[in-house]
Amino acid sequence: MSPNPIRDFELLQTRRQFFGRSALGLGTAALAELLGPGLMAGDGTLTEDGLHHPAKAKRVIYLFMSGGPSHHDLWDYKPQMREKFGQNLPAEVRDGQRITGMTAGQKTLPVCPTKYQFTKKENNDRGVWTSELLPFTSSVAKELCVIYSTFTEAINHDPAITYIQTGSQVPGRPSLGAWLSYGLGSPNENLPGYVVMHARTNHAEQSLYNRLWGSGFMPSDHQGVLLRSQGDPVLYLSNPKGVSRTDRRGQLDALAAINRAQYDQFGDPEILSRIKQHEMAYRMQTSVPELMDLSKENETTFKLYGEDARTPGTFAACCLNARRLAERGVRNIQIFHRGWDAHGGLPREHGSQCKDIDQGCAALINDLKQRGMLDETLVVWGGEFGRTAYCQGTLTKENYGRDHHPRCFTTWMAGGGVKPGITYGRTDDYAYNIVDADGNMIRPTKDRWTPGTMHIHDLNATILHLLGIDHKRLTYRYQGRDFRLTDVHGHVVKDILG
Numbered sequence: 001m002s003p004n005p006i007r008d009f010e011l012l013q014t015r016r017q018f019f020g021r022s023a024l025g026l027g028t029a030a031l032a033e034l035l036g037p038g039l040m041a042g043d044g045t046l047t048e049d050g051l052h053h054p055a056k057a058k059r060v061i062y063l064f065m066s067g068g069p070s071h072h073d074l075w076d077y078k079p080q081m082r083e084k085f086g087q088n089l090p091a092e093v094r095d096g097q098r099i100t101g102m103t104a105g106q107k108t109l110p111v112c113p114t115k116y117q118f119t120k121k122e123n124n125d126r127g128v129w130t131s132e133l134l135p136f137t138s139s140v141a142k143e144l145c146v147i148y149s150t151f152t153e154a155i156n157h158d159p160a161i162t163y164i165q166t167g168s169q170v171p172g173r174p175s176l177g178a179w180l181s182y183g184l185g186s187p188n189e190n191l192p193g194y195v196v197m198h199a200r201t202n203h204a205e206q207s208l209y210n211r212l213w214g215s216g217f218m219p220s221d222h223q224g225v226l227l228r229s230q231g232d233p234v235l236y237l238s239n240p241k242g243v244s245r246t247d248r249r250g251q252l253d254a255l256a257a258i259n260r261a262q263y264d265q266f267g268d269p270e271i272l273s274r275i276k277q278h279e280m281a282y283r284m285q286t287s288v289p290e291l292m293d294l295s296k297e298n299e300t301t302f303k304l305y306g307e308d309a310r311t312p313g314t315f316a317a318c319c320l321n322a323r324r325l326a327e328r329g330v331r332n333i334q335i336f337h338r339g340w341d342a343h344g345g346l347p348r349e350h351g352s353q354c355k356d357i358d359q360g361c362a363a364l365i366n367d368l369k370q371r372g373m374l375d376e377t378l379v380v381w382g383g384e385f386g387r388t389a390y391c392q393g394t395l396t397k398e399n400y401g402r403d404h405h406p407r408c409f410t411t412w413m414a415g416g417g418v419k420p421g422i423t424y425g426r427t428d429d430y431a432y433n434i435v436d437a438d439g440n441m442i443r444p445t446k447d448r449w450t451p452g453t454m455h456i457h458d459l460n461a462t463i464l465h466l467l468g469i470d471h472k473r474l475t476y477r478y479q480g481r482d483f484r485l486t487d488v489h490g491h492v493v494k495d496i497l498g
Helices: 005-012 015-022 027-035 079-084 157-166 176-184 245-266 269-292 299-305 315-327 346-370 456-466
Strands: 059-065 144-151 194-199 225-227 332-337 377-382 386-391 402-405 409-414 422-424 476-478 481-483
Touching: 059 176, 059 315, 059 346, 144 456, 157 456, 176 194, 176 332, 176 456, 194 315, 245 269, 269 315, 299 315, 299 346, 315 332, 315 346, 332 346, 346 377, 377 456, 386 409
Parallel strands: 059 332, 059 377, 144 422, 194 225, 194 332
Antiparallel strands: 144 409, 377 409, 386 402, 476 481
């Protein structure tokens, strides 16, 4: 025993813990905790379901193509570029945009039209063009809302992917999934509210790091749980050799008693998160193996998703597991697919990438629809930026590369309250700039929304809106400031809402 326990207590306390403890006696804080602190921000009014407004979607499945897929070769059809093959990109089109160091040394920026054919089938209502690289996705184009005018300020991978996932180019903020977990919770006590999967790829150039699905400064029980395709689906899920489930239960009870005693002494909310995570891990020992067991899926399902779905870790298998998670009440599911950073050899790399993801994307939408789940499931597809209209390196009609392009790129959404079979936003003849209905260049910013544009803050604000959350009212107080996913920006793009 220390001769001065009060001094020991003072040394152990952090500044955040001190201010947190000083407010524990306030009745308003207790009430806010009971009602759900995330959604009680703002004027405090909630719907009967405990949301800011009626939700169109109950869950979101986010298919994230890490590296920057080429909108030129997949979605944004610009046949006029074929006439400009190899010509230098006009200065007025570039409009002074900074380019990366990977292209800055080139003497010219040769216009690079896509080598692929595009089609617009009769049943693709209101004009959704799709590339020959995506034959399966083309078959569900009538379900898609294709957004040509997504844009961001970040031009390099790390800040760009951190930005679109967390709302900040600087690491340390909670991810979109963490905000959803904080605001909505989970209706399934045996599975996390936020689940992440990494799909296999032949072109894994960029690393994926935990902060992209992390909880930042929020309690750690809001972070995403990564499901692995080899070994235990979740690390340390199985009991060690010689330890029975009864033994594990006794260990957790003893550990919880120690943690509660520590919480009573120090009041650190992270201790409660630790207890929650231990209990969730115990329940997941039963729920996760059942989830990952695809043996009860019928042959019709595997025909829909393709033979790849039988192999754990493939994109198709991840999509099938995403549907199974959605059925079990998981609100936020995210699949990362790496390898879209095609600086050279784009036809070879994108051909392989599209083969990985095409059938899985279409199958997921069809599967959700036939089960009556698409209307309440928001599916989002996209990357952190697009690719340039000019070629990086040597240009031929059969082979080329493209650099990073944040000024405009394509994302799509389906189900969950968005209009199906439409396009939103326009780009110029080079798919380089966003333009208005008259073809005039728009210089959009995150600070002021312009009709026809979709900043990544607008994208996140719209996702939250569809789930019944006002992005301006979902806040978390940290270090004396109320933070939100969209920072002080974001606009709900109502033009795409059904």
